[in-house]
Amino acid sequence: MLGDIASVIVDGALISAVYALIAIGFTMVFGVGGVLNLAHGALIMAGAYTYLSLVSDSILASVTLHPIVAFPLTIVIVGLISYGLYVVLVRTIEENVVITFLATIVVAIAFTELVTLVFHAQPYQYSVVPGVLQVQALGTRILYVELAAFVASWGAMGLLWYYVTKTDSGRSIRATSMSERGAMLTGVDVSGVRARTWLVAGGLAGIAGVFLGGIGAAEPTMWLEPLALAFIIVVVGGIGSIKGSVAAAYIVGYLQTATGQFLGQSVRGIMSLVVLVVVLLVLPQGLYGTEFVHE
Amino acid sequence: MADPTSTPSDRSTAYTNGIGRRSFIRAAGASAALGLFAGCSGDGGGGGENPDRGGGISETVTIGHLAPLNNPLGIGSKRSAEMAVAEINDDGGIADQTVELVTKDTRASPSEARTVAGELVRQEEVDAIVGTFSSEVTQSIMDLVSEFNTPFLVTGSAAPSTVTEFVASDYERYKNTFRVGPVNSHFQAEVISQYASHLSDRHGWNTFAVVADDAEWTTVFRNRLVDLLREADLDVPMVNGLATDTTSFGSVLDDVDEVGADAMFRFFAHINGGPMAARWAEGEYEFGIEGVHVASMLPAYYQLTEGAAAYETTTQSGAAGVTDITSKTVPFTESYMEKYGDADDPPSKPMYMGFVTYDAIHVFKNAAERAGTVDQENNLDTIVDALLQTDFTGAAGQVQFYGADETYAHDLREKRDSDGIITNYPLTQWREGGSLECVYPEGLRTAEHAAPPWMG
Incomplete structure (x- = not known):
């Protein structure tokens, strides 16, 4: 029993960090542009497949990079895909919320089809950091890739924190998410802010994708569950709030892990839905959200 | 339980796909052996209903194939079906008639399966349907295909309920359905x-x-x-x-x-x-x-x-072709690999559904020839009886079906050795x-x- 609790604490901490990374990107894009980006999951998948293509000789025989090179390159590529998605598609339609919402669904589905076409419906596994840590006392084994995911996620969140609190460029993102009109009046280039936000969100999704694929496998449906979780986390944490996303990611991650451990793996997803309903009823603005104000 | 028409299958150890193999002599031999067929369709039955049938006018037997083509298993099944049809046509078709294959994608969805199965029975007017990967898909189209009396040979799904809750519980309605593999x-x-x-x-x-x-x-x-x-x-x-x-x-x-x-x-x-x-x-x-x-x-x-x-x-049924389950297992696998081993799309081997689909098409051919008709609209009982007599050496193993009155009516019979050990899985x-x-x-x-x- 003690071992079970300890392993829930460890497992929950590891996976929640990745969830937080996904949710932060999702919530930033919504907070800044008001866009509910359902293609966010597709960006996660892009991270996994891009990394796979760069490191594995079975995809592109001529390209086999060392993980240390491939990892940052993947982040940049996925960030640029996300940026491109905004500049080419979303920017022209973002005034219409419904059309934007639908367009991002179409992008997600089209991307899934594309991946199926190119990589077929086979699950690819790849190694990011090989090896395993035996934790005899807890009766569990932790993969190095899970530790790496934890470290990289917190590293990325730290950098993001620094960026949005200490740099002008980052502060303008926060300003825009607080009040677009206020930001404009103080001379912030809102359009540029939005594009930067998509770039950053894409990079974060890329990191999450590399690790989710490394712990599990890269396959064309791998984005569905993370996207659904990001949804729940963002609502629970408060839409637009980075701090809220991190807190809610840990709540959802721990709930999932504990439910799986103590109530059975087949119901591990249910508790987070219960929390979602409770939050919507009791605390509709979420943990750290602000009430919507009509401007 | 000797099966008079299963002997031609012995030649299928040679799987050359060249069109040149089709020989008139072979076709003539096949049609001679199938005098029964000619007689039956000439006399009435199918011939009466469909003037094109019989009278020596060459016609086509159409077999519908259903599989999820977004899944390598489905692609393996499609290719295996194509190979079976090519072999049969090389050997003179089904009682002299050329066999045509129409594959439709179920996308592993019961509702999509109903749509495409409807196309097969209504527009393509297929003489039989083989395939279906999941039990949900199989069961979702059973009502539809039974309406059209279309023989339905299930090759992917293995839930016993497909036979116990359908065929065995309402035999008259679902007698068109057989399960060729794997064992339930x-x-x-x-x-x-x-x-x-x-x-x-x-x-x-x-x-x-x-x-x-x-x-x-x-x-x-x-x-x-x-x-x-x-x-x-x-x-x-x-x-x-x-x-x-x-x-x-x-x-x-x-x-x-x-x-x-x-x-x-x-x-x-x-x-x-x-x-x-x-x-x-x-x-x-x-x-x-x-x-x-x-x-x-x-x-x-x-x-x-x-x-x-x-x-x-x-x-896995067929054991991925690594062992001689029958004399056909390895030759079939090798011939598949020769054709598709280097293809861009997986799978490079037939996979279990491929083995079973390949066998199912041969099982249908033999039964149709035994029955002397593919006119299921008027002669379904004759075709069902012929299918029940099946004792066919396939690539995945020996195919025999449970009888109409048994718990697993029309289901693939498990094979046991002298110690009771099941050997075909x-x-x-x-x-x-x-x-x-x-x-x-x-x-x-x-x-x-x-x-x-x-x-x-």
């Missing part, structure tokens, strides 16, 4: 329990954990299998269902470890157990991974898991380097089952 999951559970006894004899493994997709098809493994194992004096300290979208396996493996299992029987069709195998191999967990795992049947699975698959086993094991060995049953074995080297 009631018998699959028995195979696994017999295999567990084998593992006990070989390695002294007596404690087994059962972990399964939380889905209908695994119910029998979570109940009947557990009873069978306990009857055989084997311990089952853990039975666990996993959500079908499970992607994290740390706590499951820890739990299996904790209960002291010697092996874990996992039954995954929805869940991809590849990441679990990777964690198991990295962490050198002290138990074997055995059972049924659809992803593990992918010919590329060893590469896809970067070698983590080594030492895991799965059952073999297990394969991945080995270091990516080779695949058949490890069970004894008669088909290409290598003894190997325990993971890290187990003491």
Whole structure:
């Protein structure tokens, strides 16, 4: 029993960090542009497949990079895909919320089809950091890739924190998410802010994708569950709030892990839905959200 | 039980696909052997209804094929169906008539399956349907195809309810349906329990954990299998269902470890157990991974898991063509690989549904020739009787069906050796380097089952 609790604490901490990374990107894009980006999951998948293509000789025989090179390159590529998605598609339609919402669904589905076409419906596994840590006392084994995911996620969140609190460029993102009109009046280039936000969100999704694929496998449906979780986390944490996303990611991650451990793996997803309903009823603005104000 | 028309199948050991092989003499011989057919369709029956049929005018027999083409299993099935049809046409077709194949994609969805099955029976007016991968899809189209009296040969799904709740419970309505393979999951559970006894004899493994997709098809493994194992004096300290979208396996493996299992029987069709195998191999967990795992049947699975698959086993009809289940198993597999081994799209081998579909088309050909008609609208009973007489040596094994009055009416009969061991549902094991060995049953074995080297 003690071992079970300890392993829930460890497992929950590891996976929640990745969830937080996904949710932060999702919530930033919504907070800044008001866009509910359902293609966010597709960006996660892009991270996994891009990394796979760069490191594995079975995809592109001529390209086999060392993980240390491939990892940052993947982040940049996925960030640029996300940026491109905004500049080419979303920017022209973002005034219409419904059309934007639908367009991002179409992008997600089209991307899934594309991946199926190119990589077929086979699950690819790849190694990011090989090896395993035996934790005899807890009766569990932790993969190095899970530790790496934890470290990289917190590293990325730290950098993001620094960026949005200490740099002008980052502060303008926060300003825009607080009040677009206020930001404009103080001379912030809102359009540029939005594009930067998509770039950053894409990079974060890329990191999450590399690790989710490394712990599990890269396959064309791998984005569905993370996207659904990001949804729940963002609502629970408060839409637009980075701090809220991190807190809610840990709540959802721990709930999932504990439910799986103590109530059975087949119901591990249910508790987070219960929390979602409770939050919507009791605390509709979420943990750290602000009430919507009509401007 | 001799089958007068199954002899031509013996020549199918030579699988050349050149069109030049079609010979008039062979066609003439076939049609002579099928005098019955000519007579019947000339006299009335099919001939009466359809003036094109009979009278020596060459016509086509159309076979519909349903499979999920977004899944390598479905593609393997499609290619195998094409190979079977090409062979039959090379040998003179079905009673002199050219066979045409129409494949439709079910996208693994019951509603899509109903749409495309409707196209097959209404627009294509097919003479038979083969295929369907999941039991949900199979059962969703049974009403429709039975309306049209279309013989339906199921080749992918294995839920016993397809026959017990349909064919056996309302025979007049569903007599058009047969299941050509694999053995239904009631018998699959028995195979696994017999295999567990084998593992006990070989390695002294007596404690087994059962972990399964939380889905209908695994119910029998979570109940009947557990009873069978306990009857055989084997311990089952853990039975666990996993959500079908499970992607994290740390706590499951820890739990299996904790209960002291010697092996874990996992039954995954929805869940991809590849990441679990990777964690198991990295962490050198002290138990074997055995059972049924659809992803593990992918010919590329060893590469896809970067070698983590080594030492895991799965059952699969056809045993991936690595052993001579019949004289046709290996030649068929080789001929498939020659054709598709280097294709861009997976799979590079037929996979289980491919073997069964290939056999099903030959089974239908033989039955149609025995019946002397493919006119199911008027002669379904004759065709059904002919199908029931089937005793066909296929690539996946001997095909015989349970009779109309039996519990598993129209279902593939399991084959047993003199000790009662079921032999037509073999297990394969991945080995270091990516080779695949058949490890069970004894008669088909290409290598003894190997325990993971890290187990003491």
